Amino acid sequence: MQGVTVVDHPLVQHKLTILRNKETSTAGFRRLLREISLLLGYEVTRELELTTTTIQTPLQEMQAPTLEGKKLVFASVLRAGNGLLEGLLDLVPAARVAHVGLYRDHDTLEAVEYFFKAPGDLADRLVIVVDPMLATANSAIAAIDKLKERGATNLRFLCLLAAPEGVERFRKAHPDVPIVTAAIDDHLNDKGYIVPGLGDAGDRMYGTK
Ligand code: URA
Secondary structure (H helix, E strand, O other): OOOEEEOOOHHHHHHHHHHHOOOOOHHHHHHHHHHHHHHHHHHHOOOOOEEEEEEEOOOOEEEEEEEOOOOEEEEEEOOOHHHHHHHHHHHOOOOEEEEEEEEEOOOOOOEEEEEEEOOOOHHHOEEEEEOOEEOOOHHHHHHHHHHHHOOOOEEEEEOOEEOHHHHHHHHHHOOOOOEEEOEEOOEEOOOOOEEOOOOOHHHHHHOOO
16 A cells, blocks of 8 residues: 555564453553564654764774764654654654644544644654554544644654554545554444454553543
8 A cells, every 4th residue: 555564574463463462461562562663663764864973993983874863753642652652762762752632522523632742843853643543543634734733744654553444544634644554454343443453552551441
């Protein structure tokens, strides 16, 4: 599918299976999510630009590659996005963080922003938006709308699982934003859950219900 990368690495697929298993404990789920975000983070940061710096190895001076320092932002869609965020920050500790909180208005079904905090200079940054489940795509689309309204132009979307319906809606709304995911599942059920999926990612992560 154009604009969508499915990370089919065996370690990702193995960890995803454990995450899907309803017998996996809250602690196990959190640990696995952190581990898998490191592997997905590897893929979503693949195009970061490199420059070179002069260093001295024990043998000689060399021009060595280093990240260009173009500033990176991880934007977590609350609350489940935080599960992916932690591992990504292990990978790129200097990255800046944005938080986007949205809820769905019961009457209009529109995503309403209740929290937004991001670095001011979004236009100069690569913004990697993270939310584990791309289901209806309502919140992902709205989060990216909000980030674009504040100046972001260079974005990626990272999730763990996607529904085909969500991918289609997302690609229509934001064709300029590539998606990286560990799997595209079968379908979305009438309650908006991804099937077979893994249930409610936020509840499984925080032990709520
Ligand atoms: N959000 C979740 O946490 N799980 C789904 O299956 C769909 C949306």
